[in-house]
Amino acid sequence: MIHKNLTATQLIEKSLRHHETHLSADGALIAISGKFTGRAAKDKYIVRDPSTEQLVDWGAVNQPITEKQFQQLKSKVLNVLDSDESFYLDLSVGADPRYAMPLSVRTEHAYQALFAWIMFREPLSDYGHHELLKPFTVYAAPSAHADPDEDGTRSETFIAINFAAREVVIGGTKYCGEIKKSIFTVMNYYLPQMGIMTMHASANSGDNEESAVFFGLSGTGKTTLSADASRHLIGDDEHGWSDNGVFNFEGGCYAKAIKLSPTAEPEIWQACHTFGTLLENVVTDENSRVVDFDSDKITENTRAAYKINKIPNHHPDGTGGHPKAIVMLACDAFGVLPPVAKLTPEQAMFYFLSGYTAKVAGTEAGVTEPQTTFSACFGAPFMALHPTRYAELLAERIKKYNASCYLVNTGWWRGPYGVGERMPISVSRRIVNAAISGELAQVEFEIDPIFGFQIPKALPGIDSSVLKMRNTWQDKAAYDAQERKLAGMFLENFKKYADKVSEAVRSAGPNVQDKVA
Numbered sequence: 001m002i003h004k005n006l007t008a009t010q011l012i013e014k015s016l017r018h019h020e021t022h023l024s025a026d027g028a029l030i031a032i033s034g035k036f037t038g039r040a041a042k043d044k045y046i047v048r049d050p051s052t053e054q055l056v057d058w059g060a061v062n063q064p065i066t067e068k069q070f071q072q073l074k075s076k077v078l079n080v081l082d083s084d085e086s087f088y089l090d091l092s093v094g095a096d097p098r099y100a101m102p103l104s105v106r107t108e109h110a111y112q113a114l115f116a117w118i119m120f121r122e123p124l125s126d127y128g129h130h131e132l133l134k135p136f137t138v139y140a141a142p143s144a145h146a147d148p149d150e151d152g153t154r155s156e157t158f159i160a161i162n163f164a165a166r167e168v169v170i171g172g173t174k175y176c177g178e179i180k181k182s183i184f185t186v187m188n189y190y191l192p193q194m195g196i197m198t199m200h201a202s203a204n205s206g207d208n209e210e211s212a213v214f215f216g217l218s219g220t221g222k223t224t225l226s227a228d229a230s231r232h233l234i235g236d237d238e239h240g241w242s243d244n245g246v247f248n249f250e251g252g253c254y255a256k257a258i259k260l261s262p263t264a265e266p267e268i269w270q271a272c273h274t275f276g277t278l279l280e281n282v283v284t285d286e287n288s289r290v291v292d293f294d295s296d297k298i299t300e301n302t303r304a305a306y307k308i309n310k311i312p313n314h315h316p317d318g319t320g321g322h323p324k325a326i327v328m329l330a331c332d333a334f335g336v337l338p339p340v341a342k343l344t345p346e347q348a349m350f351y352f353l354s355g356y357t358a359k360v361a362g363t364e365a366g367v368t369e370p371q372t373t374f375s376a377c378f379g380a381p382f383m384a385l386h387p388t389r390y391a392e393l394l395a396e397r398i399k400k401y402n403a404s405c406y407l408v409n410t411g412w413w414r415g416p417y418g419v420g421e422r423m424p425i426s427v428s429r430r431i432v433n434a435a436i437s438g439e440l441a442q443v444e445f446e447i448d449p450i451f452g453f454q455i456p457k458a459l460p461g462i463d464s465s466v467l468k469m470r471n472t473w474q475d476k477a478a479y480d481a482q483e484r485k486l487a488g489m490f491l492e493n494f495k496k497y498a499d500k501v502s503e504a505v506r507s508a509g510p511n512v513q514d515k516v517a
Contacts, residue, residue, distance in 0.1 A: 002081075002106070004088045008117055008276055011087065014110035021111050025289040027275035028304075030282060031111045034142075036173040037281050037299035039181060040157045041381050043172075045069075047162040055189070057386040069152050070162045073144075074169045080108055080141035087113035091120035093136075093183055095318030096247035098128040099196060099240060102135040103183065112140055115176040115278055118305045120183070121251040121318075132190040136166045140179055144171035161185060176280055176305065180254060181382055184238050187249055189384035197241040197393040200379030202226035203234040203248070203320060211246045211320030212436045213239070215378040216329030217357045218301075221410040223255040224425060225329070225432050227267045232315040233308065241323075241397055248318035253311070257282055257302040260293040264425045271310035278305040322401040325436045332411035333358035333372055335420045336479070336486045338469050339462075340431045341407045341453035342445060345398050346508040348405035352377060353391050353497050354490055354509075358411060374493040388500045406435050407453060414472045416482060430461050450487050451510050487512050 006014070012029055015021045021031045046056055048064035056062050087107050094100035102123065105116040116138075127133065145156035157172030159182055168182045188198045202222040205211040211234060216222045223236040235248030236255065255268050257279065262269040271277055272291070280303040283295035293302070308314045328351055330337055343351060355375040376387035383390060398405065410428050414420040434440040445454035458464045465471045473479040487510035498506055 001085050002088050003085060005090055006087065006113070008114060011110045011114040011117065012276070014087070015114065018110060020109050022284075023289065024279065024284055024291050026273040026291070028272060028277040028279050028291070029111060029114065030279050030284055031176070032298065033174040033176070033281055036157070036175040038175060038301045039177055039381070040159065040173055040175070043154055043157040043159060044381070045153070045158060045160040046384065047160070047164065049164050051164055055193075056384050061380055062384060065152060065160060067162070067164075070160050070165075070169070072151050073146060073153075073158055073160050073171065074139065074167065076144040076146065077139045077141040077169045077171050080144045081106060081139060089113055089116055090123045091116060092123050092127075093120060093187060093249050094240070094247065095121065095249070096240070096242065096244065097124055097126065098244070099130070099133065099191065099194070099242060099247065100124055100127050101133040101187070101190075102127060104135065104137040105179065106137070106139050108141040108143060109174070111278065112174070112176060112179065115305050116179055118252040118278060118307055119180050119250050119254060130194065132193060134166060136168070136183070136186055138168040138170065138179055138182060140170040142172065142174040146171060163189060176278070177254065177303070180250075184249065184382045185384055187238070187240070188382055191240055192385055192389055192393060195393070197397055198390065199239045199241060200237070200377065200382060201239055202236045203239050203246050203323070204228060204231040205234055205315055205320035206231055206436070209321040211323045212325040212327065213241075213246065213323045214327045214329055214432075215352070217331075217355070217375055217378055219256055220329035220331045220357055221425070221428060222329060223253060223268065224265050225327075225428060227265065227311055228429070228433070229267065229313060230433075231436075232313050232320075233311045234315045234318055234320045235308065245319060245321045246323060247320075248308075250308070251318070252305055252307050255304045257293055257304045258296060258300050260304075261425075267311045267313075268304065271306040272304045274306070274310060276307065277310070279303070280305065322397075323403050324438070326398065326403050326405045327432055327435060328352065328378065328405065328407045329357075330407060330409050330411065331357045332409045333417040334482050334486045335412040335414070335416040335473070336469060336483045337407065337409035337411070338448070338455050339409055339413070339423065339427060339467060340435070340440070341448065341451070341455055342440070343405040343407055343453055344508065345395060345405070346504045347453055348398060349391050349395050349501065349505045350494065350508040351407055352394055353387055353501070354493060355380060356490065358417070372489070374489075388497060391501075404435070404441055406440070408432065409469075413466065413469060415474075420472075427462060427466075431459070434459060450483055450512060452508070484512055
């Protein structure tokens with residue numbers, strides 16, 4: 001039996017009756033995803049056919065499968081969905097109707113459908129009807145498992161996209177993020193072909209409609225820093241940037257909930273204590289059902305999915321003007337990058353293509369502590385095209401709309417991970433607010449001799465001594481060694497883009513005498 005377009009309350013009731021979930025003391029729905037508490041990044045596939053052959057950036061991220069393999073996997077998913085109750089929703093992606101895509105989602109579990117209802121948008125009465133944005137369908141059945149020998153997969157788990165058939169099939173995992181990110185990959189494939197920049201970024205706007213964009217991987221602070229009571233939240237994770245401005249893809253937020261603070265993140269805290277919110281892998285007391293956001297008993301990658309309208313100052317249209325400030329967030333486990341650095345347009349391209357951060361524990365299966373990574377465009381797992389295509393679109397828009405760009409370290413200071421401390425949210429928020437208001441652009445800067453970017457000499461409200469990261473370390477020689485090590489890693493990583501960018505961009509990275517050969 002297929003339940004079509006049930007309300008959120010009906011889906012919650014079904015989920016509870018089926019013992020898929022339980023309620024928290026505040027009425028939020030608690031779901032435990034089992035084996036996978038993060039994305040199965042190595043189990044993602046795209047059908048290789050004449051339409052995708054030349055466009056997709058094939059490799060470890062975008063692994064090819066055949067049409068036949070896809071149909072085998074789809075058959076296994078449909079066998080599960082057709083064998084018992086399943087849940088179907090008509091939805092859409094994209095707040096700007098000119099670039100919106102109709103979406104259908106069919107799931108095995110009621111709470112998965114609730115997640116889709118939260119994350120995506122209501123169907124529209126009229127769309128832009130662009131040829132590339134015809135309806136897409138997601139089928140998700142955790143009980144469906146691949147046979148690696150028979151289906152040519154790496155494991156029993158799979159997330160497979162067929163652009164020609166306009167379908168996604170997901171099996172072997174209950175982690176809700178796979179539904180969301182598969183459609184983000186779809187938008188990252190289609191919209192750049194239309195000249196629209198797609199961004200793994202949060203965004204907010206002021207009363208004047210000027211927006212700010214925050215690039216960053218999971219755990220770098222996109223959701224936290226964009227949910228600011230003084231500004232209007234456009235969205236926390238996935239956006240497009242057209243000639244009309246910025247627009248959110250989604251209708252909900254998917255925030256990391258570990259160590260959630262009512263003082264540092266009051267809007268998100270409140271959203272997590274209301275009926276209709278879905279808390280994934282969050283620990284509750286067995287008797288009182290009170291949520292313990294500090295517990296990582298299940299995973300550090302605890303999540304909260306809630307409608308964006310639960311943030312009081314959200315932007316009702318999910319759109320904003322052209323950004324005047326672009327913030328690239330990096331969770332630096334080395335403790336080397338400064339709290340903030342101003343970037344030239346060429347440096348912005350360099351650091352955007354580098355996408356440096358540390359994967360925070362739990363965001364992917366097998367990641368149990370921060371790991372240094374370079375993820376192109378701050379979202380390589382979701383980028384279907386070559387990274388330079390997104391970088392070119394970003395550079396065009398920075399130049400056209402005169403946006404200021406900053407690199408902000410939300411990772412460690414006073415030493416590396418294991419020695420130092422995580423950057424206080426209050427410091428990062430002060431910096432971001434100064435960047436958005438234009439205050440930061442007016443202060444005096446000095447050039448970092450190794451990385452070449454500009455570091456502010458002073459910023460009201462922040463101790464000037466901490467703006468240069470070296471000052472926060474007790475062992476200055478250890479800092480110097482770490483800085484050169486990280487600089488070398490940037491240079492080594494960027495080699496793969498060297499023949500695809502201009503000399504100005506190639507020269508925008510770190511400058512060390514003993515550059516990696």
